[in-house]
Amino acid sequence: MIDIYGYVRVSSTDQNEDRQMIALKNIDVPLKNIFIDKQSGKDFKRKNYQKLLEKLKSGDLLYISSIDRLGRNYEEIQKQWRILTKEIAIDICVLDMPLLDTRNGKDLMGTFIADLVLQILSFVAQNERENIKKRQAEGIAAAKTRGVKFGRPEKTVPNEFAKLAKEWEQKKITLEQVLEKCDISEATFYRRLRELRLINGK
Template sequence: MAIYGYARVSSADQNLDRQISSLNNAGCEIIFEEKVSGVTTERPELKKLLATVKKSDMVVVHSLDRISRSTIDLLNLVDELKMKGVSLKSQNDTWLDTTNDNPFSEFLLTVISGLSQYERKMIKQRQREGIEVAKKKGKYVGRVKKYSDKHSGMNHAIHLYKQGDMTVKQICDITQVSRSALYREAKKYINGEKTP
């Protein structure tokens, strides 16, 4: 088992020392350092970390806002690490500790996932209402493309998964791809068996 740390600051002139000191104290053997805004989807050091970790490893962060851009991003990250058999621990957010199948941590992640799904449903409802209003005003120009076959549905599912803006459940609901099939296909990309 290896313990990896991940530290990030939002710009090149900010200092990583406090996070690195904290991660060293937590026993991290290797620390991936990132100087990039959390808003961007391009986080090369995080990608390297995810490509490096193996089963039974642990990832430690100083706080969750250092590794995730949003609630959905966090849930997708936890899902991806679970698929690899890797645990995640936050030093500041002590409720998140998946190292020992912590039931409290699992409970909170379930609650957060539920809230994210609720938020997504509300967004969809507002979109539907907006479309109805646009139709009545004669301004509706089309509808979202439907994926009629299994292969294109999986391609769309992988595309959404890589974007990191939705939970696995949300992706499966939208694309009608099963969770197990998506995990199998996503794992091929994670392990480098396939390229985008």
């Protein structure tokens, strides 16, 4: 018996998969057969994609909304497409690209056209991923030149830190007491202590 499956991917947990889900429901893909990953498309080490591979068998049909939902790595897309269509021997239908429907044109010319389209689209998907990374890096660099700081704000220590640190060194108080009075972590304490010693020339 041939089963129909759908695969949905968004790049992060805060992105919405509704558009892809609606497209799959409109062609009557059973909800239980739709596998969703909220993860980057840089590779195929995705939990639900791997579960999908375990379910698929020869003759099944897999729907995806667009080739970049499958992945964004040129070589990996080509490899996975071969695994799906040749090794597992399923059919794939890419909804926004009718030429990428392996149920059609199974002759030599049809296969050639589908392979050519796949190569172009998978290249475009990877190129877009690299452009996104480049734009992000450029944006971060520009923000840093404007003085924008990234990461967690540096923990401030009270004015009496030097006095408390000296008392700790003299074993008058414990490290736990210093951490509690300054409301800092042990890592911050030792970092600030090193800075203090550098200032004092110790």
